[in-house]
Amino acid sequence: MLVNRFLLDLLSKGPKRQNLLNALIPAIFVVYFGCLAAAIRLSPEAYDWRRKSISWLLYPRNDPSFHFFASLAVAITGLLMVPFAAYIRARLRSASIIFTNLGALTLNLGALLLILAGLIVSHPYAGKARFPWLHETLARGAAFALGIGMLMLWLSAIRTWFTSSTKGALRLRTLVIAWSLLLIPAILVIVLRLLAYAARGWSSAVFWAIENRNLWHLGFWEWIGSGAVFLFLLSSALFLPDHVSEKEKRG
Secondary structure (H helix, E strand, O other): OHHHHHHHHHHHHOOOHHHHHHHHHHHHHHHHHHHHHHHHHHOOOOOOOOOOOOHHHHOOOOOOOOHHHHHHHHHHHHHHHHHHHHHHHHHHOOOOHHHHHHHHHHHHHHHHHHHHHHHOOOOOOOOOOOOOOHHHHHHHHHHHHHHHHHHHHHHHHHHHHHHOOHHHHHHHHHHHHHHHHHHHHHHHHHHHHHHHHHOOOOOOHHHHHHHOHHHHOHHHHHHHHHHHHHHHHHHHHHHOOOOOOHHHHHO
16 A cells, blocks of 8 residues: 555655655766766777767677667666656646646656667667667657657746746746756757758858768767756756645646
8 A cells, every 4th residue: 555655656746856866866877877988988899979879889789798788778767767757747737737747748758768779779780680770760769759858848847937936936947047058059959950951952151061961970969968868857856846736736
């Protein structure tokens, strides 16, 4: 009975803020960045993080002995991310219930796809996997879902800030600023990329500079995105209130 109650509270309200800051955040940092750094160190080939994707570290073909370091790191990180969605959802849903619920659900979907991407390491060009593109599809799906989930929760936080009482406005403002510093540059990068793609036939030197392939290596943006997701989760734990108000519980 107590176990069921604990699991229900965990899924509905998320863990306590102290548990996020003292356990989950350090665990994600060590497991993800630490294990990937170890995989890079142990890799038989030189790994250029600016050019090679993170998935390169997961493929058995590239590192038969230690690829599991990176594989388990990605899968466990996805598992550790799951409680954050419930934590954020319970503290933002008073202003925009449907939007916040969808954002949290999408964030959880991204975490689930990340787990699967870590466990399924089929190489798209080599090997005899039945679905050779499955890992890459899952990895891209995870990145897309995490990005959309973060965007929706950011917009929900902005709305909650505008409708919140004076008592909670300062902490919410700090959260909105932190999330804005992470998401606005990402949105600008995506817009620039779309403009560059749309202007392929133009002669403008500016758009050709944007289209320069050296700027768009997948590995570079995967590491930038990984850092952004980590800081998003960290700021959620730092700036959202620990306790859920009665109004949010009823919502």
